[in-house]
Amino acid sequence: MITSLPKLLGATVVTLKLLSLSLFFGLFIGLLFAILRLNKNKIINKFAYGYSYIFRGTPLLVQIFIIYFGLGQIEYFRSTFLWVVFKEPYWCAIIAFSLNTGAYTSEILRSAFQTIKPGFIEAGKSLGISNKIIFYKIQIPIAIRQSLPAYGNEIILMMKGTSLASTVTLMDLTGVAKYIISTTFKPIEVFIVAGSIYLFMTFVIHNLIKFLEKKYGY
Amino acid sequence: MIKRFSLGLLITLFLTISANADKIRIGTEGAYPPWNSKDESGKLIGFEVELAWALCRYMGKQCVIVEQDWDGMIPALIMRKFDAIMAGMSITAERQKAISFSQGYADEVASLAVMKGSSLEGLDTPAGINLTKPNAAAKKALKTLTAALAGKTVCVQTATIHQNFLDSGDVGKVNVRTYKTQDEVNLDLASGRCDAALAAAVAFSDYAEKSGKPVVLTGPTFSGGAFGNGVGVGIRKDDTELLNAFNRAIDKARKNGDISRIATKWFGFDASM
């Protein structure tokens, strides 16, 4: 078991990379769709709602399979420039994870925007600050601060979600754990070690968010 | 309340035991045609499924065929989820550390496959090489392959002899990509995500025939060495009684021509041994 630890730790780096890239893209997607959700145009609004409904209403496993195995079967799709990205399992996983976490993030941010007290915006307006600046300097920072606890949960859910990268050939923590099992035939021990590493990551993320909540709290 | 609940739970558990207590449970994957696969009605079919029924008749036992994903096959056997593996599993020294094997019932060479028009098509190698004691021609073929495959992505099903061979370094450093099933390997070979794939030669010809995709074999066929010594029934180490029963049944089935007949039906040639 000790001998497999370095391999598992190496794979943890892959997991962390998948997580951080997906969160990075997911945050932008989430912010974009949260803003679209607040738009008064019904079509834009419905479109944004549809996106978040579909990605929150279906399992991540189905999403990643459609993106990796499904799209790869369309001959026309393979002739487009997009194939450069979709050819790689790594990017397929990141696209699936980003779209998924983006949907949840958009919901978190939307409800945060909606709970901002109108007083803040009015105060900004009465000081003669432009709408754009109010949005970027007042609304967004407050929304982010308010959504920290919910977003912290989302980070942990996404970290667990990255384990599905192993279903599209990636050698992340779960992928390597399964590989070690296929040569040692000792599933329980290996899964317990891998599980402990995930648990440790959860612990770190959880405390990091708590720290941020305290630091930026009211 | 808790008492009644646990009683109910135990009854449910025990019911499942009594139903299968004296049947032999055989694990197979159901995703490796023509060895074992599933038809449109979800029924298990293939060479090993038919052979399993034949062997059970010879043993005079009732059997149940249990489906199990390939990557958990050996752990599931050890955990007693079933009693025997018939899943195109080659007899290798590595696996023999964990489980026993019956005598081989079929043997089939492995081969690389690429899409028609690939630069890897038509490699200058002998038709087949044996890796148990590689001769000069085999060593030369490995060198040719090493040069051709350098930096290429070669796809295999996970935890197979094919993966072991690529990991062994006999063909240098290739990008090995592993998949849960052979179906997925075939899909990604056809989509162009894999430069080449390595599996049983029939797995590719079966796929090419059914899908109409221009998949062609290339390089030599491989046998011996990392590719093991034929395909046998995997059995738990302490289960010598069942091992002997299977060995006797295979003897009888071979003598009566059952194995050749079933093999020819599914493979298109006699892969029995």
Add this chain to the structure above:
Amino acid sequence: MGLLAFGDTGWGDELFYATLMTIAVSITAMFIGFLFALIFTPLKLSKNKFFNLIGNSYTTVIRGVPELLVIYLFFFGGSGAVMYVASIFGYNEYIEINAFITGSFAIGIISGAYSTEVFRGAIQSIDKGQFEASQVLGLKRFVYFFKVIMPQMLRLAIPNLSNVWQITLKDTSLISVTGLVEIMRQSYIAAGSTRDPLFFYSFAAVLYLLLTFLSMKLINRLEIKYSRGF
């Protein structure tokens, strides 16, 4: 549409039964989850440090480890653990747990951790004054719990339990590793056999969307029913 034909030629009937299986596993798992929550919520709220530790460990570990790993552990270790317990009582034969029970328990344990959190939150948000009121009225502890706390807790918990239900429903897609033929595994088999993954995985997505949509409608009705009087 030939791919979805019923009978031996298409995958329609298989996918239909697989959908029923997904529903059955989700409901069973949700129920098992409730049983777990019934045990662990009091532990989590207990003032006893040891009980507290057990309750917290359960929710922390299960919610901190990927569902896939929990399911794998349960799949490989489940029957071993049951056999070990049975051997203490002198039963040494192999005990086979069927795929449905294994799958439902694996998902149930996960679902239970989320339900526990929901119940804990609901109980904690009940006004403390009510406890004092029941004491003044001389209500027995269990009367207080079942007649005062439980009804309010359920009402407060329903919106969040609908989230747990959604999580549970979607998590069932991961139990294909236990061999149980639910929507995901059937789509996987069909995709492998027909070499048309795009169609079958997209169809699976539609089935899941339909299930989440219909169950949300149902839950909303329940919510309206139970929030009468507020």
